[in-house]
Amino acid sequence: MRIGVIGCAGIAVRRMLPAFAACPDIEIAAVASRDPAKAGQVAEHFGCRPVHGYAELLEQDDIQAVYVPLPAALHARWAEAALRSGRHVLAEKPLTLDHRRTAELLELAGGRGLVLMENVMFVHHHRHRAVERLVADGAIGELRAFHAAFTIPPLPDDDIRYDPELGGGALADVGIYPLRAALHFLGDGLDVVGARLVRGTGRRVETSGAALLGTAGTATAQITFGMEHAYRSSYELWGSEGSITVDRAFTPPADHVPVIGLHRGGTAEEIRLEPHDQVAATVAAFAAAVRTGTPPDTGAILRQAELLDEIRRSASRDEPDRTG
Structure with a gap:
């Protein structure tokens, strides 16, 4: 191709x-x-x-x-x-x-x-499939909650991600990662319960935010994102019998040794996997989709876009009145 x-x-x-x-x-x-x-x-x-x-x-x-x-x-x-x-x-x-x-x-x-x-490259990293298998096999019991965060340090003042005319803002740039991870593990039945977007001093776009999402079942998701923060890239899955933690979740280097933390019964286990290049995996997935004529998960792409809009609307409704 x-x-x-x-x-x-x-x-x-x-x-x-x-x-x-x-x-x-x-x-x-x-x-x-x-x-x-x-x-x-x-x-x-x-x-x-x-x-x-x-x-x-x-x-x-x-x-x-x-x-x-x-x-x-x-x-x-x-x-x-x-x-x-x-x-x-x-x-x-x-x-x-x-x-x-x-x-x-x-x-x-x-x-x-x-x-x-x-x-969205991280979904092609094999660590997340390993996490899915652990959850499916009942390693942490029934899934109750998902927490994820992706925050990065401040960018240069002239960075396009601070420009609203170019589509800048923390939600679209870094918030998309924890949101997509929530969809990945909880499914497209997620809905936005509440959200807050915060504009940094002197900025024309939101530089941080958070959202609470829920499903028709018992699971909830909390996501945090920002681009004027200490670096963090992680998620946690909490179940009725244990939890799973993943650090350097969204943009790991190709030579990074992925670790999954499994916590249950008062014990902690580290599951180490072979390094995996998610950029190469994404490119291979695109080439394979073209070769086979099989489109990617369009449902996840569309639901993600809908949830991004829902977060913006919810944050706008819930914005506190500072006129007084």
């Missing part, structure tokens, strides 16, 4: 392009940028051709798939353009900034027999 890359964002250059180059099922055909010099520099490094302009890349006749690592506010526009040009699409998260737009794009892809995949 020959892939074209729309944009030279940091995640593309640092992570995705090396993973594409290493995947035996993918060949990098072209890299596009609005800056010809940048396109040329990146293309030379990865042995492909440079293209000046995003629309021009979609005019290339030897590209079967497109990767979109642009700012969040531009994902929908260029994902749609790529789909309408007949290309499969891997787009950075969030796929769009509105669940109705997400539904439209998923319907467009499905109607054309194309793969549209959102680049």
